[in-house]
Every structure is written in structure tokens, then in C-alpha cells.
Amino acid sequence: MTILVTGAAGFIGNTLCLALLKLGEHVIGVDSLNDYYDPMIKHARLERLARYERFRFAQVDLADAGALEKAVSPNEVTHIINMAAQAGVRYSLENPSAYMRSNLTGYLNLLEFARSAKNLKHMVYASSSSVYGDRADGPFSENDPVIKPVSLYSATKISGEMISQSYAHLYGIPLTGLRFFTVYGAWGRPDMAYWIFTEKIFKGESIDIYAAGEMSRDFTYIDDIIDVLTRIVDTPPKSKVPHLIYNLGNSKPTPLMDLVHVVEKACGQEAKKNFMEKQMGDVSKTFADISKAKAAFSYDPKTTINQGIPVFVDWYKEFYNI
Numbered sequence: 194m195t196i197l198v199t200g201a202a203g204f205i206g207n208t209l210c211l212a213l214l215k216l217g218e219h220v221i222g223v224d225s226l227n228d229y230y231d232p233m234i235k236h237a238r239l240e241r242l243a244r245y246e247r248f249r250f251a252q253v254d255l256a257d258a259g260a261l262e263k264a265v266s267p268n269e270v271t272h273i274i275n276m277a278a279q280a281g282v283r284y285s286l287e288n289p290s291a292y293m294r295s296n297l298t299g300y301l302n303l304l305e306f307a308r309s310a311k312n313l314k315h316m317v318y319a320s321s322s323s324v325y326g327d328r329a330d331g332p333f334s335e336n337d338p339v340i341k342p343v344s345l346y347s348a349t350k351i352s353g354e355m356i357s358q359s360y361a362h363l364y365g366i367p368l369t370g371l372r373f374f375t376v377y378g379a380w381g382r383p384d385m386a387y388w389i390f391t392e393k394i395f396k397g398e399s400i401d402i403y404a405a406g407e408m409s410r411d412f413t414y415i416d417d418i419i420d421v422l423t424r425i426v427d428t429p430p431k432s433k434v435p436h437l438i439y440n441l442g443n444s445k446p447t448p449l450m451d452l453v454h455v456v457e458k459a460c461g462q463e464a465k466k467n468f469m470e471k472q473m474g475d476v477s478k479t480f481a482d483i484s485k486a487k488a489a490f491s492y493d494p495k496t497t498i499n500q501g502i503p504v505f506v507d508w509y510k511e512f513y514n515i
């Protein structure tokens with residue numbers, strides 16, 4: 194396989210590149226290296242891949258039409274994994290155009306690239322649990338309607354799934370969409386709660402707890418995701434229109450305050466807390482039904498936050514020399 198991974202400097206894309214390289218695959222990574230969060234982290238992640246001769250990297254903004262084709266010949270690619278996106282719910286209130294640019298224009302450009310890739314066997318793309326909107330029930334199933342986004346981020350992710358369906362239908366591009374549920378772990382994302390709590394605790398600053406802590410998330414450990422992703426990549430859908438969507442969560446919603454306590458324990462310090470109102474765009478709960486991915490790929494997430502968060506905190510301390 195020669196696998197094009199977009200978002201190769203991002204949290205999930207980069208960790209996946211490393212796993213694929215360890216498995217002996219050829220990997221071409223692209224990323225715009227934007228400054229949504231500290232690009233130093235993105236450069237440090239890329240350094241992990243640099244020692245592999247089977248890896249090459251190009252700085253590409255997928256939203257620039259033709260930029261990807263200048264860096265990568267479509268015919269050299271057999272598989273594509275799209276992890277590039279403007280992520281984050283809250284930032285979509287501040288900078289909506291970044292979401293339209295990366296998640297819609299950039300994604301369309303990538304699908305056009307896929308359309309011209311004559312040796313392409315499969316394209317996998319990241320969607321999100323946010324497509325389910327703000328629901329109090331659960332677990333959320335892939336069969337549930339996804340028509341009530343409560344943030345622009347969610348709206349672009351639903352749109353990505355719709356655009357994928359049209360390209361699978363029109364051009365027969367084999368596509369698999371993955372709805373990730375709050376993925377966390379070492380080399381993670383600085384805009385996410387577990388990172389912000391850790392950072393603030395070590396700086397002695399107070400942490401903001403939204404919705405007075407009345408929220409829960411289906412936290413999913415990065416290694417559980419990477420394990421199944423390496424199998425999904427080589428398994429194109431066999432359906433008539435070759436497009437399937439899977440939830441990749443943990444199926445165990447965890448109250449936000451439980452996360453706070455686990456982070457405090459791992460940091461060895463109690464946090465000063467500001468209890469705040471629920472933020473616009475936030476959902477109260479995420480809860481994945483993972484039976485479809487279990488049946489198709491023997492997906493079996495095992496890691497609890499009691500195991501995964503201390504690994505993240507240890508990594509964080511080493512990375513920042515704390």
C-alpha cells in the first residue's frame with residue numbers, strides 16, 4: 194500500500210502515520226501546518242516520522258485547488274486517509290470560514306484528487322460524534338438521523354458525509370467515514386479539555402468547567418482507535434454504493450467531573466475550579482453504539498480514562514520538561 198495521510202502533523206493523523214510505518218507501509222503525509230494550536234507540536238510530531246525512509250511529507254493546504262496534485266501524483270497512491278480538518282466546536286463560533294475552507298473546500302479538492310487516482314482502492318475519512326447533535330438519550334447509532342447540528346463544525350462534518358455519499362454513488366470511490374468520539378492520549382490536542390486541565394493545573398491556574406460539570410463524553414483512547422484504523426484502511430466497503438459509516442467511541446459516557454478527578458490524580462494536585470454556563474455549540478452528552486464497528490472490524494476499545502489519562506499526563510510532563 195502507498196497511503197496518503199492528510200493531517201499528518203495532527204494528533205490522530207500523525208499517530209496513525211507512525212503505526213502504518215511500523216507495519217512497513219509507504220506513507221505520504223500532507224498537512225497545512227496551520228496555527229490553530231501551537232505549530233511547534235505539529236513539527237515535533239513530524240520529527241517522529243522523519244527517520245522512516247518510507248515516509249515523505251509535503252506542506253499542502255488542501256483548500257488551495259491543485260496544490261495537492263503539485264506535491265503528490267494521484268497515480269502513486271493506493272489508499273487515502275483524510276484526517277485533515279478544522280477541528281473544535283468552540284472555535285467554529287469565532288472563525289466559521291476556517292471550517293468551510295478546510296472541511297468543505299479542502300475535502301472536495303481531496304475527493305477530486307481521489308477521483309483521478311487510478312490505483313485507488315479505498316479512502317477513509319474522519320467524521321465526528323458531533324453529527325448527532327445535542328441528545329440526552331443514547332447510545333447513538335449510525336442508523337439515527339443526523340439532521341440537527343448544534344454547531345457549524347457539526348454541520349461541516351454532516352456535509353462531508355453527504356458529499357462522500359454523492360462521490361461514492363457517482364464515481365464508485367470506495368469510502369469509509371469514521372465518527373470519532375473524543376479521542377485523547379499522548380501527543381494529543383491542546384484545545385481539548387483533558388489537555389487544558391492538565392496545563393492549567395501545572396501552571397497553578399484555575400480551570401473552567403462548563404455546564405457546571407453536567408456533561409458527559411465518550412472518551413476514546415488513541416491506541417484503541419489506531420489499532421482498528423490499521424485494519425479499516427485495507428477493508429473497502431462491499432456495499433452497492435461503496436460508502437459506509439462507523440462510530441468509533443468507547444460506549445461508556447463519562448461525567449466531566451470524573452475526568453477532572455482523574456486528571457487531578459494523575460497530576461498529583463487538585464485544580465481550582467470555575468463553574469461556568471454551558472457554552473454555545475456544546476452538546477450535553479456523547480455515547481456511541483459501537484456494535485457495527487465491532488462486527489465489521491472486531492473493534493474492541495479497552496482503555497479506561499483511569500488508564501489512559503495518566504499516560505497522557507506522563508507524556509505531557511516529559512514533553513514540557515515538568
Ligand SMILES: NC(=O)c1ccc[n+]([C@@H]2O[C@H](COP(=O)([O-])OP(=O)(O)OC[C@H]3O[C@@H](n4cnc5c(N)ncnc54)[C@H](O)[C@@H]3O)[C@@H](O)[C@H]2O)c1
Pocket residue numbers: 199200201202203204205206223224225226227235253254255256275276277278279280281294295299319320321322372373374375376377382
Ligand atoms: N480528536 C478528536 O477527539 C476528534 C473527535 C471527532 C472528530 N475528529 C476528527 O478527526 C480528524 C483528526 O483530528 P485531530 O484530533 O487529529 O485534529 P488536529 O487538529 O490535531 O489535526 C488536523 C490536522 O489537519 C491540518 N489541516 C487543517 N486544515 C487543513 C487543510 N486545509 N489542508 C491541510 N491540512 C489541514 C491541521 O494543520 C492539523 O495538523 C479531524 O477531522 C477531526 O475533526 C477528532
